[in-house]
Amino acid sequence: MNGFDSYRVRERADVARWVLIATFAVLSGAFFRTQIVQHDKFQLRAETNRLRPIALTPPRGAILDRRGRIIAENVPGYSIKLLAPNRDSLRAVLARVNRFVPLDTSETEDVLRRFAAARYQPVVVIGDATFETVARLEEHRAVLPGLVIQAEPKRLYPAGKAVAHLVGYVSEVTESDLTANRFPGAGLGSIVGKAGLEREYDDSLRGDEGVRYIEVNARGRLVREEASTAALPPTPGKPISTTIDLDLQRFIDSIWPAGVRGAMVAMTPKGEVRALYSAPSYDPNAFVGGISSTLWRALNNDEAKPLLNRAIQTRYPPASPFKLAISAMGLKRGLIGLDTRMPTPCRGGLRLGNRVFRCWKKEGHGSVDLVGAVAASCDVYFYQLGLRLGLNAIVQDGVLMGFRDKSGIDLENEIDPIYPATTAYFDRLYGPRNWSPPATTLNFSIGQGENTQTLINMMRFYEGLTGDGHAPSPYIVRPRAAEPRSLGLTAEQLDGLRRALIAVVERGTAAASRRADLSVAGKTGTAQNSHGEDHGWFIGFAPAEKPELVVGGIMEFAEHGTTVAPYVVRTLRRYLLGPDTAGTIKVKVLLDETVSPQDSAPRPIELDPDSAAARDRADSVRLAGGAP
CATH class of the missing domain: 1.20.5 (Single alpha-helices involved in coiled-coils or other helix-helix interfaces)
Structure with missing residues (x-):
């Protein structure tokens, strides 16, 4: 080289x-x-492949009554979850679980559906497992790959069905909930409030989820669970204090007649709700951990609609309790005074054109002033007062008094009442020539027609009668920012209307509910029902001279307001006088020397002052005008 x-x-x-x-x-x-x-970055990727996060449910905030007693709390519980690499593997393990803990087909399909929505995450199989179930599955863990048993807080409602429509219930968030962003911050598997206070104040009650990890192999199968210490502990929800009196809430549930549909609300003149009850009810504890499909179908298919909150989600014709609104309109406009008598005495009916509009009392009431007309529930008096007001004034003043608006209570899903904004409503509904203004006016004058109200909204109107004529929004936790409604009445006029309501109980249509130890004021009413027996109303307050509590009740198919009055009065007595004075429900009239037998004696059903059965159907207000 x-x-x-x-x-x-x-x-x-x-x-x-x-x-x-x-x-x-x-x-x-x-x-x-x-x-x-980049150590941390790649270590995180490796750990992500090896470790799977499990959300830790935070303890929800407690719900307390006005004295700190528990309406909703948390207790220790267990949930059973499965981690599977694919759908077929999950189905196979579910079949094994079914050998030890029976699962129906719908429950199995629901688990598979939720697995498809969140693959590679443990899926809940049993949301509220008993200790016996946990022990049975733990014993067979060797043949149940991917089994995860997690201790977590569970909701408990000690009063059960007595508070169902008030407090609501909780359940796992759904895909549709997440799509609609109904629960910001929640993810699949989160427990959220679905009704009542649980829903209204979910943001405060829910808290923030924590996280812990489980180790999986390359095939996604569970290897072992990490130490029980959470990588990120959950943040508990905040407790809320309410205006509710739990003893009163339980009491109403205890006296409510079995099988009767309806609602009752109790609140102070300042709008503080002391009780809110709806019947039939349900057990909110059944929803904890996931309600069974069988029970869910039963609740939804029940024609009595136990999930419906009749205090805020059902409308009824206000019937005779609306006569106080008509009275207030007449006083406000200066058309009548407390001692005003109508030109035509009541002789059992009022002729208008070629028709006669009947009063409930065939023999009539004679000449009565406003106080006497309210006490006796005289239809003829209010027919004439309605004509004196005119339909335009009734519609305008009714809107100002709030009969077209929600009450504003701090519960979700309160429905709007039905009340016309202007008389053009009737033209749109029936056509300009297909309804009669005079007949419609008479219909509205006695609380019937195109006017349907929720119990809570009627309660707000009566709340205004108990004080200075201003009615704040009812509330359970905190009032919503809204100006109080004003009835526009003077102190003298308000005092006169209260005297009229006292007369209803002392010598009028609710005399059967009068008691010597408590002065009660109120108004009975019967709402016409085209689908069966009429519905009964009673709204009252006590002490009559200086009201501390307003209680309203509606009972479907009760036929008469006098049926409801004893339950309302007994609730007032319980709250104001204590548990030893509530007494039993009585329908017999108590007579003394200040009440004449004619005014207070029990009347036959067909003569009940507010009963549609007592009216001559052929001459009814609606038929008189030809309105549908």
Whole structure:
């Protein structure tokens, strides 16, 4: 080899050497970047493949009554979950679980559906497992790959069905909930409030989820659970205090007649709700951990609609309790005074054109003033007052008094009442020539017609009668920002209407509910029902001279308001006089020397002052005008 060749060899060797050095440097740099600079990043990827997070349910905030007694709390519980690499594997393990803990087909399909929505995450099989169930599955863990048993807080409602429509219930968030962003911050598997206070104040009650990890192999099968200490502990929800009197809430549930549909609400003149009850009810504890499909179908298919909150989600014709609104309109406009008598005395009916509109009392009430008309619930008096007001005034003043608006209570899903904004409503509904303004006016004057109200909204109107004529929104936790409604009445006019309501109980249509130890004011009513027996109303307050509590009740198919009055009065007595004075429900009239037998004696059903059965259907207000 000559010198030139030797030089070329050395030159090539040097190039190769530098190439090797450069390659080694690049590899070293990449290694340094991977192992040192990007260590955390790649370690996280590796850990993510090896570890699967499990959300830790936070304890929901407690719900307390006004004295700190528990309406909703948390107790220790267990949930059973399965981690599976694919759908077929999950189905196979579910079949094994079914050998030890029976699962119906719908429950199995629901688990598979939820697995498809969140693969690679443990899926809940039993949301509220008993200790016996946990022990049975733990005993057979060897044949149940992917079994995860998790201790977590469970909701408990000690009063059960007594508070169902008030407090609502909780359940697992659904895909549709997440799509609609109904529960910000929630994810699949989160427990959220679905009704009542649980829904209204879910943001405060829910808290923030924590997380712990389980280890899986390359095939996604569970290897082991990490230490029980959470990687991120959950943040408990905040407790809320309410205006509710739990004793009163339980009491109403205890006296409510079995099988009767309806609702009762009790609140102070300031709008603080002391009780809110709806019947029939349900057990909110049944929803904890997931309600069974069988029970869910039963609740939804029940014609009595136990999930319906009749206090805020059902409309009824306001009937005779609306006569106080008509009275307030007449006083406000200066058309009548407390001692005003109508030109035509009540002789059992009022002739208008070629028709006679009947009063409930065939023999009539004679000449009565406003107080006497309210006490006796004289239809003829209010027919004439309605005509004096005119339909336009009734519609306008009714809107100002709030009969077209929700009450504003802090519960979700309160429905709007039905009340016309203007008389053009009737033209749109029936056609300009297909309804009679006089007949419609008479209909509205006695609380019938195109006017349907929720119990809570009627309660707000009566709340305004108990004080200075201003009615704040009812509330359970905190009032919503809204101006109080104003009835626009003077103190003298309000006092006169209260005296009229006292007369209803002292010597009028609710005399059967009068008691010597508590002065009660109120108004009975019967809402006509085209689908069966009429519905009964009674709204009352006590003490009559200085009201501390307003209680309203509606009972479907009760026929008469006098049926409801004893339950309302007994609730007032319980709250104001204590548990030993509530007494029993009586329908017999108590007579004394200040009440004449004619005014207070029990009347036959067909003569009940507010009963549609007592009216001559052929001469009814609606037929008189030809309105449908």
